[in-house]
Amino acid sequence: MKKHILIGITGSIAAFKIAQLVSDLVKLDYHVDVIMTKNATQFIAPMTFETLTKHKVYVDTFEREETFDVKHISLAKQADVVLVAPASANVIAKMAHGLADDMLTSTLLACTCPILVAPAMNVHMYENPVTQRNITLLKELKIQIIEPTTGRLACGDQGNGKLAPLPDLLQAIEIALSDKPLLGKKVLISAGPTIESIDPVRFISNHSSGKMGYHLAQQAKAMGADVTLVSGPVSLEAPYGVHIIDVTSALDMFEAIKKQAPQQDIIIKAAAVGDYRPTIYTTEKIKKKGETLSIECTQNPDILAYLGEHKKDHQILCGFAMETENLLEHATQKLKDKHCDLLIANNLFEEGAGFLKDTNVVTIIKKDSYQKLPMLSKKELSRSILYEIIALMEEKNVSCH
Helix, strand or coil: CCCEEEEEECCCHHHHHHHHHHHHHHHCCCEEEEEECCCHHHCCCHHHHHHHHCCCCECCCCCCCCCCCCHHHHHHHHCCEEEEEEECHHHHHHHHCCCCCCHHHHHHHHCCCCEEEEECCCHHHHHCHHHHHHHHHHHHCCCEECCCEEEECCCCCEEEEECCCHHHHHHHHHHHHCCCCCCCCEEEEEECECCEECCCCCEECCCCCCHHHHHHHHHHHHCCCEEEEEECCCCCCCCCCCEEEECCCHHHHHHHHHHHHHHCCEEEECCECCCEEECCCCCCCCCCCCCCCCCCEEECCCHHHHHHHCCCCCCEEEEEEEECCCHHHHHHHHHHHCCCCEEEEEECCCCCCCCCCCEECCEEEECCCEEECCCEEHHHHHHHHHHHHHHHHHHCCCCCC
16 A cells, blocks of 8 residues: 655745655655645645646645545545655744644644654744744654755855755655664664775775665664664765764774774674775875886775674674675685674676675575575665564564564
8 A cells, every 4th residue: 555645845945846856756656645835836836746746736724625524634644754845934833833724734733643844944044043942842742853954045145944855855754654673773884985095196995886885774774773874985875864974994994883883783794895905105196117016005904803703692793795706605604704693695796786786686694594685676685684684683582673
């Protein structure tokens, strides 16, 4: 059965951005209903959303209908999650104080599902103590605020008040709709490549895009976990609601993970960490001298081995292994040597697997068994991995919601 998403649009110039969000939600096969305030219709026409959703857009509480249900009540009952975006200072004030003088606020007052609010307004309106007090009241009422970003605003001012990025809004909706089997659990994930500098211009790295680790972080957050992502240099949008620690080198990543690991329930090391770094960093650019150049390298710390040696009884440790030959043999040995609870192994040369792709083909290896999965999107695979981890937690008698 389709999930019902109710979108409330208020009088802000950012209202036009919500057309793309609604289109994306419809493509994901959600049932989307839209309520607009009268001021919102001054920025974008209701017909835009009616065309996208194939449903009537509601503006007037007392508009006569062919059916005889009380629409602001029936919409509230049907909704699985509500997103108010953009949320103006006026509507935020009404919500905070229980006012219901139009179709949107009347419907919101009748909702029992999760409500998300994405403010968008002038920086001075947003930072006004009255608005901040109203936002605090909404948070106390368990209404989730999707914080605005800083930048140049439509009025020309610079500051906080820009509508949160659309990917954040979409992820917030998906999180609100997801089951929460990891609620209360702390999850540490590493992702992306590391970079080892040779001189101010050159470095040693690998082809990791970070996509697998970022999908794992996003899905763990959606499943209720408190997620920390230690990320090497990537060109990816930060997953919504995830604490990110940016690092560059393998030593940076090692120190960040060492600091975070003791507090975690689950640790997933999906990063492609460089095995070696140049022994000497040259502060000036190395000039071309002859046809060959030799760089002496020193081995980096083995982060997964360290985590395995220091693993606590309640912790689950998941590693990754990319091989080019003898996958099962090498990955099974790595599982044992690094004291992992499970290992996600793939072959670089297998179709659909490898770096930079949106898909992967993996074998999940445990102490006494292994299972090869079909080619999956990295988003689908991340959920499969997390449910494998949940199963292991249950085997260890570690409480999991």
